[in-house]
Amino acid sequence: MIEFFSAVAAGLAVAAPVAQNLGQIAQGGRRIWGLAADILDRFRARVPADQQQAVLKQALTQAATMPAAEFEKKAEEIVELVLADKPVEERKRIAETIKLMPDRIRATFARQDDPSGTTAPPQWAATRPEDIIPLLPPRPPLFRRGDPVPDNNRWTLVDRLGIGGFGEVWKARNREDDFSVIKFCLDPGSQERMFTHERKIIKLVRAELDDHPNIVKLMDSHLEGPTPWLQYEFAPGGDLLHNFATWPKDLAARATMAVEKVLILAETMAHCHALRPMAVIHRDLKPANVVIGKKGVYKITDFGIGDTTARQALEEARIATISGHTASTTSIRYFNTPMYASPDQKKGLDPHPADDVHALGVMLYQFILGNVGLELGIDMWNDLESLHVCPQLLVVLDKAVATRVERRYQHAGELAEALRTLPKKLIAEPNKPAPVGGEYPEKLLYSEIDRYWKDAKSKNETARQQLDRGEWKAAIATLEAIFHPVMRDGELYARAVQYRDGKNFVNSLGIEFAFVPKGVFWVGGEKGKCGSKQVTISQDFYIGVYPVTQEEWQKVMGNNPSYFQKGGFWKGGKGSSKLTGMSNADLNLLPVESVSWNNCNIFIQKLNERLKESGWLYRLPRESEWEYACRGGAATQALCAWNYYFRSPANKLSPQKANVSELGLGRTTKVGTYEPNGLGIYDMHGNVWEWCEDAYDGSSRVIRGGSWHNSAVNARAAFRQGYAPTSAYNFLGLRLVRVPSGSR
Structure with missing residues (x-):
């Protein structure tokens, strides 16, 4: 045993700068590899070649099984013997580092037939420096048994549970003999992230998750100074990694x-x-x-x-x-x-x-x-x-x-x-x-599962076509005939159920509408800050699931003014050249654009005259209705504080979420291509700007939602802009609302 740990002590004494934080592999990778190489060379110099692997395995097994107090005493004796000429503080620091090695040895040796890691795997051998690296502690210990918890002296550290690149984990006890777990964050990079990003999450965890029966309670936190920490409740039963050995063998x-x-x-x-x-x-x-x-x-x-x-x-x-050699750290290995x-x-x-x-x-x-x-x-x-x-x-x-x-x-x-x-x-x-x-x-055979997936894909597509025709009952039946619910198109099934439950509506022209319940919200919120103006939506209404498509406009108006089409006024133009490879079915589902506010109101007038729905009226959304629907019917200040709304709200918009200029497509996309918001409404961000009923400034009218032509910043839920009611650019479109008659 003394041969190997003497080599470790001597190596650490030479590589003192590295020993300050072995976890900083990114900054000191070559030095850590060099330290491991130095330790291996020193060990080889002490032991005959034909005995080296047996002696090393014996030393590591002894360290892994030896009582902690006994090993700690042995480590001190070895350091005193090998480094007698070194300063006292340096000897203490190196001894404290070596005392951590049994935990690293056990973690490295842990495997299915020996979860405790107290025996070396039969095939294990240390022939290269990278075999030694996992055995080395990632950092010298900062705390000792009996130390008070910084900035909370009611708790005393009693047992070190672990140490890693992130920091140290200790079991702590208070004066009432209650136990808790203290996790210290000592890595500078991790501290920076904790102080910025994680601080908000920690606050949310303490506010919302502390009482959950299946979540370890976060009792306290200290996120200041050089040794920030989190305090968790102590779980007496250990962790699932080690408990798994007690699971049934059957x-x-x-x-x-x-x-x-x-x-x-x-x-x-x-x-x-x-x-x-x-x-x-x-x-x-x-x-x-x-x-x-x-x-x-x-x-x-x-x-x-x-x-x-x-x-x-x-x-x-x-x-x-590291240095051209593959080093397996414990976190990589097992x-x-x-x-x-x-x-x-x-x-x-x-x-x-x-x-x-x-x-x-x-x-x-x-x-x-x-x-x-x-x-x-x-x-x-x-x-x-x-x-x-x-x-x-x-x-x-x-x-x-x-x-x-x-x-x-x-x-x-x-x-x-x-x-x-x-x-x-x-x-x-x-x-x-x-x-x-x-x-x-x-x-x-897995081929059978593959057959189930292929069948599900076919049925999902059939159901999509049925739903497009307004046959929601048939669509539900088709989807429910799929082998397993997990194979269904979840969004498609949710839409069909919305129709079954009366929450969605399809008019006789096939235009789909989502139900928006009345409520109160705050306009203008973004980047985590709620807007100051509260608005009440006094009645339920329906809003288009998608922007109005070219096919829908054609049905009402008998023409298609869109720039991005393969025919009509723009035939052969630049817009047409952007649509290569698109099927006619997909072309029909492009949003109508190049329509002015005045054009939209003519369309709506003809739509109302044609459908004559008793008790209902179609119109452009009011600006407040548009933003309320965009935010998914958000009803709290916290929910009204985001920039973008999909299944989950976000403050950043990636090109994978919406058709904005960052996508680089240079045209509109088929409606419904991207993820919907919480109400099942698509394309509220990007694709085409959508006219609203309200005035913006003087005679100009409000547009909302951004477009393919504009950057993500213009697609924010709170962003508003105005254009003259006669403007008809290829990034201007519309979305309808359906409201009770007389509710203007």
Whole structure:
């Protein structure tokens, strides 16, 4: 044992600057690799070549199994022996660093047949510096047992639970012998993110999630000074990573338990994803962040710092190639963040609720297979099929871990709903088919699941055509005939149900309208700040699900004034050249443009005369109605403080969300191409400006929503502009409202 840890002590003494923070791989990668190489060289110089691996394994196993107090004493003795000529403070610092190594050894050695990590894997060997790096602590310890919690001396640190690139984790005790967990953020980059982005989330977590039975309570926080910390309730049952060893060995029982426990986690995250004005996205879900509370209750921890700690781990993974050599840090090797992170998260994209869905899907897969160290790979489906997992569960897993975010469940609520629909029998008995609303062969091939998806795609398209014709009952029947609800087009089904429940309306010309309930809101809000003017929408009304299309205009007016069309007045012009490859059906669904405010009112007059709907009237929306509908009928000041409104509100608009100039398309797009808002209304941001009834300044009239021709800043919910009522540019269109007669 002394040979290896003497080499570590000597190496740390030479590489003192690196020892200040081994976690800063991005800044000091070559030096850390050099430190590991130096340690390995010193060890080799002390031990004959044919004995090196056996001696090293023995030293590491002894350290992993030795009582903490005994190892700490041994570390001090080794440092005193090897570094007798060094200053006392330096010796203390190096000894404290070495004392952390048993935790790193156990984390490195942890595996399915030894979750505790107290024995070396049979094939493990340290022949390269990158084999030594995971054994080294990421930073020297800052705190010691018995230290008071900074700025809260009612609590005393009693046991270090972990240390990493993010900081230190301690068990703390107060004078009443109550316990809690203190997580210190010591990494400068993580501190900066915590002080800016995470501060708002931490405040929201404490306000909205503290009383949730499946969320570890965030008791207190201190986000100032050099050692910011968060204080969580203490969970006596340990974490799911280690608790998993107690799960049933029987496959059927384990699969049932897996679905049951992941459903609990999905329902918990669904609550977080539904919070407004801002969804709480964890972004670091994994078994180690699920703890077991009193009475065996599963609780998710690390809310408020999940994204920050995940970024830290992913950054370590990203820069794991050091000095031309691949270095496997502990966070890369086993049980940690990169294994659960979605492809978008690994690319550094903005948080999305589907990131948490991906992590839950990976956990479900691991739980069923009985191996929490198993990564997703091309063998995933073979693994599941060989266990005779039922098709419905395969479908759920397929959608939960889909590579493309648009194919994945969009939030945890959708995953939870899918899990609730699964049959009770999840695994077929050997040599016996299992009933799953029919029967399936003893060995299910993935091609069968692929067949289900193809059938669902066909039925979804049929239902879309039925709905376009106003045949919502037929559309519902077609969608409900799909093998599993998860395969349905969710938005299509929601629209059909809206018609069934009377919340949407299609007139005799096929123009669709969404129901907007009356309410109170605040106009002008943006960038997290609510507007100061309160407006009351005194009655329910209907608003067009889409801007008026060229086909709809043609039906009423008998002409098409649009610049972007393949015929009519603009035939052969620049607008036509932008439409290459578009089908006639898609061309019909382009929004009508090049229409003035005056043109729009003539259209509306003819529409009312033609339809003669008793008790109802069509007109342009008032500006307040437009903004209220755009914000999804927002009824609180917090919900009225965002720039853009889709399924979830946002303050930034990516080109993937709307047709604005940043997209670079240079023309209009088919209505309904992008994500709707909370009321199921499409294209409220971008595509074409929409005329409103109100005056803007003098004789000019208000337009709202931005267009393909303008940048995202002009598409904000609060942004307004005016044009002369005779203006008819190729970025000006309209959207209708339907209101009770006499309600002008």
